[in-house]
Amino acid sequence: MMIFESILFDDGRLASDVDRATQPDFFGDLNLDQVIDAVVRGRDDYNLKPYFYVPLESVQTIAYRHDVSRDLERSEILHAVSRFAEQMRAMRVELAASEKMYYKWQKQRYFLDAVQRYCATLPEFASELEKAVPQSQGMTSFLDYLKAYVLDPAFERLRSDETRLRAELGEVRYSVLIKGSAVTVRRYAGETDYGDEVQQTFEKFKQGTAKSRSVDIREYPEMNHVEAHVLEFVAQLYPEVFNPLDAYCSAHAGFLHPVIARFDREIQFLIAYLEHVTRLRSAGLYFCYPVVCETSKAIHSTDGFDLALAEKLRLENETVVCNDFFLEGDERIIVVTGPNQGGKTTFARTFGQLHYLASLGWAVPGREAKLYLCDRVFTHFERQEDMKNMRGKLHDDLFRIHGILAHASPRSIVIMNEIFSSTSLKDALFLSRKVMTRIMNLDALCVYVTFIEELSTLGETTISMLSEVMPDALASRTFKIIRRPADGRSYALTLARQYGLTYEPLKERIRA
Structure with missing residues (x-):
């Protein structure tokens, strides 16, 4: 008989090896645990x-x-x-x-x-x-x-x-x-079945339809x-x-x-x-089989989206906002800035999800994608302070980041989401530069979500993306993350207009 082992693995992977696998640490940060629950339900x-x-x-x-x-x-x-x-x-x-x-x-x-x-x-x-x-x-x-x-x-x-x-x-x-x-069991010896004969005998006494005296007897699989x-x-x-x-x-x-x-x-x-x-x-969303590369880090995705969020919005009949990204040449780090609640964290999750789903050999969200086959995914998302470990918020951030940088390789993907938010701007900028320099030296792919715009121009390997805001009176979020240099002025101007703090309204109030 010919040899066949697995419909999922062509590398001789044993089923016992799979069953020993445990959930990676980053699943919760990327909401991949929610994706799995929805898929296997x-x-x-x-x-x-x-x-x-x-x-x-x-x-x-x-x-x-x-x-x-x-x-x-x-x-x-x-x-x-x-x-x-x-x-x-x-x-x-x-x-x-x-x-x-x-x-x-x-x-x-x-x-x-x-x-x-x-x-x-x-x-x-x-x-x-x-x-x-x-x-x-x-x-x-x-x-x-x-x-x-x-x-x-x-x-x-x-x-x-x-x-x-x-x-x-x-x-x-x-x-x-x-x-x-007494119950006696014996081989059947051709005894006559009197059932039909009895029924025929009593048929002549039948007078109309009799009231049913049947009793519901439940059938149980187990014998008595x-x-x-x-x-x-x-x-x-x-x-x-x-x-x-x-x-x-x-x-x-x-x-x-x-x-x-x-x-x-x-x-x-x-x-x-x-x-x-x-x-x-x-629901109108697109999926594609990505091109997956082991060497080139020039990657892109068109109309990608967060798979966990998409399922939630589908159940609520809400619209899913899709985003694009690309890195070319020596570009390795996407620095994402912009106002809160603008989709930055969702974008970071999408980036991580796409690469991990691609490593599972699945179709990924989006019309088209070229992605990198990484060895590991590392994430750092903000967590509530844990009193059990006896570390403060900043200490805990540094402890977790040190663990990431100690184990990450040039083939890793690192996702940092608004780290050092518990410290001053000066300290956050100092520490973020140190962290990003280490990632740049690794030549690893990275998404770095931050409120510090200066980090988007830290080196030639960094590019800037920011969450877009509609220039209206309400400063509406579009949840689109676009590739554009960060200047901080467009959102500040929108807020100033919203609260009547631009030059003309202020001059009118002074006159009044």
């Missing part, structure tokens, strides 16, 4: 969250996932995979029921039902997938593996033995004799002790049927092949995100 039985914690390390593996996702965007392939997943979910329910049942023979019947569904599902899935003609390396490799698996003699025995046992169980006939408190004893007696009467059933269940306890089980779980990671993307596309 309703799929708790797959335990998909660990896959979000394992970014890919090569553009080759990212391209591998892109191609599989493009296959899944084709309705015929998605239908085949969804039908397979539905049947596998039903099979797991039957297996779980088999494990929960108390009585042996009932457990084994549920087990037999699970095997039957498994054996029927895989050949059907192979046929449907082959008709859909997948194009990706991942899906075509899995299809080849699946076709070989269902033709393997071991699978054929699993299926044929199950069919034979089910047929033999269907031929079992027995009689139950009840006299007082009387039923269990009857079944035990039947098994003793037909050892030639029940002994092979017992042996079959023991021999095939692990019938679910690990490669099939892994595919069933991993494919949900891609389907869940595609369904989430479809919901947002229906």
Whole structure:
């Protein structure tokens, strides 16, 4: 049989490695924990969250996932995979029921039902997938593996033995004799069924429609002790049927092949995100498969947006504001300034989200994107002072930033969001210059959100972006972040106009 391991990884990554992964520290700052919750909702039985914690390390593996996702965007392939997943979910329910049942023979019947569904599902899935003609390396490799698996003699025995046992169980006939408190079970000996004869005899006494005396008897999956004893007696009467059933269940306890089980779980990671993307596309938003680079740091994004915020606004029927950015040549650091509540933090989150989502091999928000494959993402967002660590606000900022700079590399992405806000402007400028100089020396990509405009001209690797404000009386935020030199005057002038502090209104008041 040909070798196939994973629909998500082409680098030999083990499923156990994924399950040991833990949530990165920056998820909360970038609201990626909210994104994950929205994506995996309703799929708790797959335990998909660990896959979000394992970014890919090569553009080759990212391209591998892109191609599989493009296959899944084709309705015929998605239908085949969804039908397979539905049947596998039903099979797991039957297996779980088999494990929960108390009585042996009932457990084994549920087990037999699970095997039957498994054996029927895989050949059907192979046929449907082959008709859909997948194009990706991942899906075509899995299809080849699946076709070989269902033709393997071991699978054929699993299926044929199950069919034979089910047929033999269907031929079992027995009689139950009840006299007082005694119950006797014996082989069926051709006794006459008097049911029809009794009904015909009493039919002539029927006078109109009688009031129903039926009682609602609830059906429970678990047998009671009387039923269990009857079944035990039947098994003793037909050892030639029940002994092979017992042996079959023991021999095939692990019938679910690990490669099939892994595919069933991993494919949900891609389907869940595609369904989430479809919901947002229906709200008029764009997604694209980015170009991901391991060497060039010339990056750009058109109409990108914060994925967590977009889902929140979609549910509220609100409009999502998209933004662009680009870095070229030696540019590495985007310094974002502007008024509060203008979208600066959202822009910083968007930058981080886009790069991390790209490292998962997903389509990213926006019409077009070229992004950098980083080794790690580091974030510093403002936090409430924690009395447990016995550090003041400034001390805590410096402690966290020192940890970032000690571990960041030239391949890292660093996002600083309004740090040193607890100190004086002079001290904040001094400390920010020190931090930015370290980041510049690393040659790392960075978004630096700050109220200090001087930092946007600190060096040739920095560029300025600022949150745009409408020049109206209310100083309305547009939540657009535009690439423009920071001057601080446009917003100050808007505020001065809003409160009547420009030259002409002041002169009029002086005259008055």
